[in-house]
Amino acid sequence: MTRRRRPQAALCALLALGLLIPGCTSENRPPKPSGDIGVDLRPDTTGAGSDPGALVAARTLPTVDLRLRSMTSIAARMEYTSTSGVDGSRTRVSGTVFVPTGPPPPGGWPVVVYGHPTTGISAECAPSASPTLLGASSTIVALVNARYVVTVPDYQGLGVDDSHHPYLDPISAGNNVIDAMRATRRLVPDVSDRWVGVGLSQGGQAVWAANELTPVYGAGLALLGTVSLAPPTDLTGFAFDAAAGTLTKQQQAALQLMLATLAKEQPDFNLDDYRRGTVAEKWDSLSSCDGARAAARVAALDKVTPDDLRPATPEAVAKLEGLLRARSLPQRPAVAPMLVIYGGRDELLPGPWTDRALAAACGMGDVIDIQFQPDKTHNDLDVSRTFGWIGERFAGLPAVNSCAATAPAQPPTEEPLVDPSEAEVTEDGAMMEEGQ
Numbered sequence: 001m002t003r004r005r006r007p008q009a010a011l012c013a014l015l016a017l018g019l020l021i022p023g024c025t026s027e028n029r030p031p032k033p034s035g036d037i038g039v040d041l042r043p044d045t046t047g048a049g050s051d052p053g054a055l056v057a058a059r060t061l062p063t064v065d066l067r068l069r070s071m072t073s074i075a076a077r078m079e080y081t082s083t084s085g086v087d088g089s090r091t092r093v094s095g096t097v098f099v100p101t102g103p104p105p106p107g108g109w110p111v112v113v114y115g116h117p118t119t120g121i122s123a124e125c126a127p128s129a130s131p132t133l134l135g136a137s138s139t140i141v142a143l144v145n146a147r148y149v150v151t152v153p154d155y156q157g158l159g160v161d162d163s164h165h166p167y168l169d170p171i172s173a174g175n176n177v178i179d180a181m182r183a184t185r186r187l188v189p190d191v192s193d194r195w196v197g198v199g200l201s202q203g204g205q206a207v208w209a210a211n212e213l214t215p216v217y218g219a220g221l222a223l224l225g226t227v228s229l230a231p232p233t234d235l236t237g238f239a240f241d242a243a244a245g246t247l248t249k250q251q252q253a254a255l256q257l258m259l260a261t262l263a264k265e266q267p268d269f270n271l272d273d274y275r276r277g278t279v280a281e282k283w284d285s286l287s288s289c290d291g292a293r294a295a296a297r298v299a300a301l302d303k304v305t306p307d308d309l310r311p312a313t314p315e316a317v318a319k320l321e322g323l324l325r326a327r328s329l330p331q332r333p334a335v336a337p338m339l340v341i342y343g344g345r346d347e348l349l350p351g352p353w354t355d356r357a358l359a360a361a362c363g364m365g366d367v368i369d370i371q372f373q374p375d376k377t378h379n380d381l382d383v384s385r386t387f388g389w390i391g392e393r394f395a396g397l398p399a400v401n402s403c404a405a406t407a408p409a410q411p412p413t414e415e416p417l418v419d420p421s422e423a424e425v426t427e428d429g430a431m432m433e434e435g436q
Helices: 007-017 066-071 137-145 170-187 202-217 237-244 249-265 277-281 283-287 291-303 314-325 351-363 385-395
Strands: 055-060 072-083 090-100 109-115 149-153 191-200 222-229 338-343 368-373 423-425 431-433
Touching: 055 170, 066 072, 066 137, 072 170, 090 137, 090 170, 109 137, 109 170, 109 202, 137 149, 149 170, 170 191, 170 202, 191 202, 191 385, 202 222, 202 338, 222 385, 237 249, 237 314, 249 283, 249 291, 249 314, 277 283, 283 291, 338 351, 338 385, 351 368, 368 385
Parallel strands: 109 149, 109 191, 191 222, 222 338, 338 368
Antiparallel strands: 055 072, 072 090, 090 149, 423 431
16 A cells, blocks of 8 residues: 555645745746756647647656655656637646556546746746746645646746746636646546646636636536635735735735736836836846845845835726736636635735635635635645545535525626637637637
């Protein structure tokens, strides 16, 4: 009998990485040039660049955490085709895949897609560039030990340098998560179509969005549920609190990254309406993932004042609020059950922000096991329920629905966003424009 590690302990340890400040880890850097770059797995690249989930490339990971190398039959970095949520264009996304040793269970390997927390907004910020996946390897070890194939998308713009990272855009991240599952099925023999998404912080938003997008983008796959740990949901509070000058240090760091990505996406977005003082002077350091600049980034963050991120005018506040609302959840009903765990002392994503999102999601008819922990912060949640919940989904057991115990809430009055390509997906993952 194979000896199993305690998976919940590994996942608990990962919560300390809920918001990785770019540059604060020496591993947050591009891989060093080396002859040890892995073996080309020569994947089938049919449809690369056009079909969601089509593989572009795949190589083994010879320098990954030794624990993962020793317990997997495949440990690989892959690149695959996905879809931007900003403009609907095809994108190239990287990620990693880990397959347990031994034969698959009847019906094929079940898959867990793991959504990682914030690591930055540039190509070198990808977990796939780090031997420990920027600290996620302990959690991946636990999931592989539980006999799941695990795939970890880097998200668009991280890991490859030919596209922009649309930070906290849920449609882009949700598409990336779904397509990571498709790419895994193309790369790994004996993988089933059954999967669960698990995400922490930014990753919690990503898998929640994937749950909502599955009916229009995830055809041909069987999503059984998603777990969102401290997820960004209603982001509009960043605009209002920036105007009030009440952002915490964690929120200042996150807002700076959001402003940087919005400026690349919105031609009429004037950064100087939202940055001044230290933020303007140290903009490049604050946006960097270069480990050598970690000390400069931390020092710059320490000097940021409320006025440095205060919108210049009421019109600037309204514009930012609208852009962040478009990145908020929920946007449409989820198709599969959810487990959402969040804390009442979260200084990055306050409990009332998540409360509003959950009320709206319940009003849409979602099935959600809501685990509110009033004394917990963003980084110390009790996630011991998570592994059992994942197992219950693969076992086909009924899911707890906390929404059923509360009065239905009214859904948001705004029209939920749709994928910018206005497309449906056929069962083989190819997209068709509406009306065709």
